[in-house]
Amino acid sequence: MKIQELKQKSKDELSKLLQDNREKLRQLRFDLASGKAKNIREIRQIKKDIARILTISK
Secondary structure, X not given: OOHHHHHOOOHXXXXXXXHHXXXXXXXXXHHHHHOOXXXXXXXXXXXXXXXXXXXXXX
8 A cells, every 4th residue: 555545544544454454464474374375475565554554643
């Protein structure tokens, strides 16, 4: 998700998106540990999205 898209969202939408991304990251980490995950790049992208959301929300 791009910064410009995030700037257009409200605080409530950003917090919901942050919560969803953190849950998705947690699930991907469990899948990686159990050997189910195939797309490791998705973890990196979600971490970057979380950082973007936290940067904008401050």
